[in-house]
Amino acid sequence: MAKPVDNRAWFLVLPVVALVAFSALIPVMTVVNYSVQDSFGNNEFFWNGTGWFKELLDPSTDLGGRFLDALWRTLLFSGLCLLIEVPLGIGVALTLPRRGWGVAASLVLLALPLLIPWNVVGTIWQVFARRDIGLLGAAVNGLGIEYNYAQSPLAAWVTVVAMDVWHWTSLVVLLCYAGLRAIPDAYYQAAKVDGASSWAVFRAIQLPKMQRVLTIAILLRFMDSFMIYTEPFVVTGGGPGNATTFLSIDLVKIALGQFDLGKAAAMSIVYNLIVLTVCWIFFATTTRSQSEAVQ
Amino acid sequence: MSGVSLAPAAMAKPRAAARSGAVRAMAPRLVLGLYILFLLVPIYWLVNMSLKTNLEINSGMTLWPQNPTLEHYRRIFTDPSWYNGYLNSLTYVALNTVISLAVALPAAYAFSRYRFLGDKHLFFWLLSNRMAPPAVFALPFFQLYSAVGLFDTPWAVALAHCLFNIPLAVWILEGFMSGVPREIDEMAAIDGWSFPAFFIRHFLPLVAGGVGVAAFFCFMFSWVELLLARTLTTVNAKPIVATMTRTVSAAGMDWGLLAAAGVLTIIPGAIVIWFVRNHIARGFALGRV
Numbered sequence: 001m002a003k004p005v006d007n008r009a010w011f012l013v014l015p016v017v018a019l020v021a022f023s024a025l026i027p028v029m030t031v032v033n034y035s036v037q038d039s040f041g042n043n044e045f046f047w048n049g050t051g052w053f054k055e056l057l058d059p060s061t062d063l064g065g066r067f068l069d070a071l072w073r074t075l076l077f078s079g080l081c082l083l084i085e086v087p088l089g090i091g092v093a094l095t096l097p098r099r100g101w102g103v104a105a106s107l108v109l110l111a112l113p114l115l116i117p118w119n120v121v122g123t124i125w126q127v128f129a130r131r132d133i134g135l136l137g138a139a140v141n142g143l144g145i146e147y148n149y150a151q152s153p154l155a156a157w158v159t160v161v162a163m164d165v166w167h168w169t170s171l172v173v174l175l176c177y178a179g180l181r182a183i184p185d186a187y188y189q190a191a192k193v194d195g196a197s198s199w200a201v202f203r204a205i206q207l208p209k210m211q212r213v214l215t216i217a218i219l220l221r222f223m224d225s226f227m228i229y230t231e232p233f234v235v236t237g238g239g240p241g242n243a244t245t246f247l248s249i250d251l252v253k254i255a256l257g258q259f260d261l262g263k264a265a266a267m268s269i270v271y272n273l274i275v276l277t278v279c280w281i282f283f284a285t286t287t288r289s290q291s292e293a294v295q
Numbered sequence: 296m297s298g299v300s301l302a303p304a305a306m307a308k309p310r311a312a313a314r315s316g317a318v319r320a321m322a323p324r325l326v327l328g329l330y331i332l333f334l335l336v337p338i339y340w341l342v343n344m345s346l347k348t349n350l351e352i353n354s355g356m357t358l359w360p361q362n363p364t365l366e367h368y369r370r371i372f373t374d375p376s377w378y379n380g381y382l383n384s385l386t387y388v389a390l391n392t393v394i395s396l397a398v399a400l401p402a403a404y405a406f407s408r409y410r411f412l413g414d415k416h417l418f419f420w421l422l423s424n425r426m427a428p429p430a431v432f433a434l435p436f437f438q439l440y441s442a443v444g445l446f447d448t449p450w451a452v453a454l455a456h457c458l459f460n461i462p463l464a465v466w467i468l469e470g471f472m473s474g475v476p477r478e479i480d481e482m483a484a485i486d487g488w489s490f491p492a493f494f495i496r497h498f499l500p501l502v503a504g505g506v507g508v509a510a511f512f513c514f515m516f517s518w519v520e521l522l523l524a525r526t527l528t529t530v531n532a533k534p535i536v537a538t539m540t541r542t543v544s545a546a547g548m549d550w551g552l553l554a555a556a557g558v559l560t561i562i563p564g565a566i567v568i569w570f571v572r573n574h575i576a577r578g579f580a581l582g583r584v
Contacts, residue, residue, distance in 0.1 A: 112334065115568055128341075
């Protein structure tokens with residue numbers, strides 16, 4: 001049933017547009033304004049044209065090299081998170097009970113990490129993984145494996161990725177579980193009559209039914225891991241060295257630490273454009289595949 | 296012939312099947328149990344640490360507190376700079392939830408019921424704000440809210456968090472509202488209900504679950520956010536999450552106090568989650584299952 005066309009609906013969305021525009025457009029204009037200027041403090045600004053952008057996108061300059069490194073680190077981090085969290089999340093969702101008292105209890109426990117403030121998540125892992133006072137750090141070192149996230153880049157990466165898995169896999173689990181619950185029992189009974197293996201049930205029934213929610217899960221996980229700031233900042237502070245300095249951390253360092261407004265603004269714009277492009281490709285492909293599914 | 300040769304196998308099969316069936320029934324429980332254990336152990340460690348004295352924390356590894364103490368909690372509840380942090384956080388979270396829902400409800404109705412000029416573009420533009428990195432907005436927000444005189448008030452943080460909470464609320468509510476048949480709107484119009492009366496008295500109760508879930512998500516993302524909340528406040532409206540980071544950077548680590556503050560930030564989330572536990576699965580799918 002097609003929705004009726006009625007442009008008066010604009011009155012209903014007007015408050016949202018006004019509020020979000022206030023929160024989004026004015027800052028974006030500020031950023032664009034700074035990105036084409038240079039400042040030497042004292043509120044004196046000089047026209048710099050596309051200078052910052054040229055510097056940013058040229059890896060041979062200081063700023064460009066720094067940006068490219070942070071970009072690769074962030075992409076690697078997002079990739080690792082997706083690779084671990086999506087299969088693990090699907091796996092755990094398949095083990096959840098379908099009915100009974102266990103459902104509510106499991107869901108509440110699973111959702112718990114999602115409700116913890118991000119810097120507290122960082123604090124939890126900071127104290128959990130420290131070799132002197134943390135259970136994990138002490139246990140790993142007790143096994144004879146050298147593990148110190150404050151000194152070894154590899155250990156820092158393992159800690160940060162493990163923290164993200166701990167923090168966010170539950171989101172994938174809950175989304176997949178929502179998809180699984182929408183499958184009628186009759187499908188499973190039919191599969192049983194046909195003698196289908198559990199792998200066949202997964203491939204033919206469960207995975208297709210989870211497709212929509214999985215799309216949402218992957219999109220949210222990509223976006224949120226790509227703009228991660230607080231958790232690694234608390235645990236490693238971007239170190240050791242620059243080993244875990246992701247884009248957001250670098251950006252805040254330049255903007256609020258060094259007050260390099262022009263550089264930070266140009267970086268913000270490029271960063272935001274990357275996110276928007278990925279988001280738009282995703283949005284366009286999923287809405288197309290959904291409209292094909294309807295036809 | 297084949298029936299004879301199959302007989303022993305057929306006899307052996309039920310027992311083996313029963314055993315593998317039992318394994319198969321147990322395996323999911325085991326995986327789920329291990330995963331939940333993985334989630335709870337770090338939280339246990341924080342709780343454990345919050346009940347220890349700093350002397351015990353620094354002097355070696357103990358799996359549970361040898362001399363349990365509530366000293367750290369007592370300090371937080373008696374020191375205004377700590378408990379005001381909680382009150383500030385709860386204030387802007389509540390403000391943000393109310394503002395987000397108030398403007399998102401009519402908008403979600405419009406998106407779920409009508410097509411209008413630029414609706415798809417508008418929807419994507421809204422969502423794109425949910426995807427924008429907060430780090431990009433930290434500096435401009437700081438200047439914007441300083442310029443309009445809202446800096447260091449709960450309003451600044453509440454309005455800043457609207458940037459990602461309003462799009463999310465619209466998205467979730469639109470999903471839930473699209474599940475309500477449009478005949479109900481038409482019947483109400485025929486019966487002579489005005490739109491506001493119909494919306495509040497008849498439509499809202501039908502999407503109450505969705506409103507609860509949207510409120511839950513607004514609460515959640517506003518409660519957990521640190522970067523903007525810290526950037527937009529200094530003294531009067533300083534949230535608990537910022538209080539915590541500033542204590543960390545002070546000379547000497549007060550691990551016990553930090554852990555106790557952390558434990559207290561987990562509690563509001565746990566309470567809220569208990570209330571929406573029956574809607575949570577659908578809510579996380581943003582009403583789209």
